[in-house]
Amino acid sequence: MLKAVTGKGFQVLLAGVLTLSLAACGSTGTGGAVSTGAKKEQSGASNYPTKPIVFVAPSGAGGAFDKAARSVTKILAEEKYVNQNMTVEVKPGGGGTVFMTDYAVNDTKNNYKFFVNSPSMLINNLKKDGGIPYSYKDTTPLAQLFRDYGIVAVAANSKYNDLKTLFNDLKADPTKLTLAGGTGPGTVDHLTFIYPASKYGIDPKKVKYVSYDGKAQSMTALLGGNADILASTAAEVGEFLESGKIKVLAVNSPKRLSGVFKDVPTMKELGIDADFNIWRGVFGAKEMSADAKKFWDENLKKLSESEKWKKEMAANGWEADYKDSASFSKALDEQNKIIQDLLKVLEMGK
Template sequence: MKMKRTFALLATGALAIGLAACTDSSKETGSKEGSKSKYPEKAITVVAPSGAGGGWDITARTFVKVLTETKLVEQSMTVENKPGGGGATFMAQYATQDTKNNEKLFVNSPPILINNLKKEGNSPFGYKDTTPLAQLTRDYGALVVAKDSKYTDLKSLLTAMKEAPASINLAGGSAPGSMDHLIGVLPAYKFGVDPLKVKYIPYDGGGEALTALLGGNADVIATDVSSVKEQLKAGKVRVLGITAAERQKSEELKDIPTMKEQGVDAEFTIWRGVFGPKEMSKDAQAYWKDSIDKLAKSKEWKDEVKKQGWEEEYKNSDDFKKFLGEQEKQIQELLKALNMAK
């Protein structure tokens, strides 16, 4: 009887050990499959596909600075510059070699669309070869003249352009078919001017285009409105219209009319956003969705945006993808009108 009791106790103990082992095994499996993601476990690189000091570079560095200082991202973060081809050189490498690299993000703006759609854009890759994570900021295109120009509003310029397009020198800081050119011809195209007849003079950067305007070598320049705030404040230039849906609220821009309110349906957002690799993991996507959402709402980010003279406009991944699809159609239409589409 005593032997039977001992055997029963031993059997019960063995069963308990077996169940515990199964439970531990189950827990271990759960830690691999069902537990919270540990991403990111490595350092994060944010690429600015340009040289130091430009808009992409400053955006990337500000993004990294705020995420690091607020501890929204605790892994180390660095910014890497990859200039060449207006972003096309970097995209060729990223879209083919970094398709699953969750630790490498990059910043961009409308050129990611333009370079892919333009006949001579040198990029077979576009936003669909990435995972758009968020739009961070916005700016708008503007047509700008010197303070003493005879063109006092958008309609007077466009009417003259329609009557004799070759007589007006439109300048910009980028190549034909690039962003400044598209911003310049958009209102003309919407006003009924043949874009092919618009005389566009490309300069090597917005600063040189502005110098040409102030020196009398251009009648009007197409640019982003934020880049002429200082000249506007100093009374050196006049902004005839901006490509926003409504007037801006900032002190410098509140009195500038939109093109739309002047009867020209020409809206165009110059955004800056963050992208990840095309095959980014679900865990990484969820992590960045949460982190960037918190970043956009933080006081630290809002202060930096104001300091840089940017305009806030946050779009999460889903809204950003939808917007990019819409802007892609707009750019495609303009490039076709210019005979520059692929």
Template sequence: MKFNSWKWKPIVAALAAVTAMSALSACGEGGNSGGSGSYPSKPIVVVAPSGAGGGWDKTARALTKVLGEAKLVDKTMTVENKPGGGGAVFMAEYATQDKKNPYRLFVSSPPILINNLKKEGNSPYGYKDTTPLAQLTKDYGAIVVRADSRHADIQSLMAELKADPSKVTVAGGSAPGSMDHLITVLPAYKAGIDPKAVKYVSYDGGGEAIAALLGGNADAIGTDISSASEYLKAGKVRVLGITSPERLAGDFKDVPTLKESGIDAEFTIWRGVFGPKEMTDDQKAYWAEKLKALSDSDAWKKELAANAWEPEFKGADDFASFLGEQEKMIQELLTALGMAK
């Protein structure tokens, strides 16, 4: 039988069109991909890798509240708490089980870097096992003493540490090698003092560390400046220096930066939003638009004020570059402490 190819051309074209449409449909809703044009098509979970009431939890709840109430995201958004290991337990689950799931985001801060870099209790997973979506807020570290302390400035504290570090007790609200510890020893390290010689006592949270300071059980503490705000306003503490690049306004306008005091040290306590490692370009573009709109909204500015957070928006590319820079600084500090893996 003679084969007339022209008779088959319309049928072949129709079959090709059906196949292409089926593929697109599979991409759009299949699995966790979200797909082009359909994302998001179901509720979204934002994880706080901690218990309720902490900084991560407050950030996640403020984020979902504003995105929903401002109608920036029309799908239901809920917060899930996943405490354990300062975020390390959650990261082990997320990086292995949710790497293709764009319906599960999370908030984090410097511990995502610290946990991945330190030797003891380290996590094999870090920010490179995620997609950084945006930085939303910033805070800074502070070296704080009692209002009646013998130390009137950071140079006085550093001089005493240099003379005999065993006579100075510094404290923080987290374990050795974690964020408060790094903030506490950062100025000493930058001032040429062996950070391993600094006597650091860890407490279970910043509130307990401040209580230890006020009770005379510590000479100084490292904490975040927003946590010290109410005690500073009440006249109970003196802030010797902050890790910001320049002076802050408002209640902190009279507090010098470490740089002003001759110690070349900065440390930003950022908070940001992350997604799974394997996100599509469409999904990343969706969150780039929504998170920028969130940052610009009046509702978000009210949340910042209510929580004493400083605004600091960085889009995905700038955020990822910043994380790479901060990772190097944290690696340097942990190495000096003998705590790097």
């Protein structure tokens, strides 16, 4: 039989009930948070990153991707935008196709592995021969950091002194001259020449393109008389222009470049609207977490505004052209369509 509790006994019992109720509110139930981690989750805060980070250069050691990845990680560390250890790994093979296939299949949710790339990743997906089913759509494009510009050059002793004279001769007979490039048929060097040439009315399928194993070898071919024209990038040919070994007839940039290129006309100046963006960008996993993406959105933007980064770009002959994730994704969609159309014209597309 229950006995009623009154007076002082009732006050003690009530105090005990209140104490138990408050303790329950601080437990793992819905009444409140019990840990710093839970508070962070509720407030939307994140402690990412919590472990070492890998940047992959899907090319050989010392190549353009390797150089870009090392520059990015160096400045991120020096500016203390990233406080975790960062390493760069080179993963050559198939012009980037080996790495891309492995990444798209095995690193879908990896918040700690990133890579740098160029339009070659679009081409590798769209090419009929040797193409792969993976591209930027199987990643999270994080930022375009800089770009290089395609150039058309001839040897110093060439009879050609301007692009229009050269293009007029090729328009009359596309097989008359040999074009050298440091990448394979249907890839970046080839397409940076074919795009403006086709806009000018030259039959792209009839242009004699000879590919060499790298830009150094294609330059050797031009200087040695084994090619009449060179398709390359501004960053790769500046020293040869400065030493008087070549003539650069045009650069595919929105405005004239400075320094040794200040007297070189742009394609647009010559009435040829065929911008082919040779970008360098950073990519992450397709299903990376929201807090990881937010972290890289913020810190890659900071990197792009850093004075140290600007000096690094100048030292490497790179041109600043930052695009955030959304703008970069849109630009990739647009260039993907251009490359798809070019490869179809060349009968190299899927």
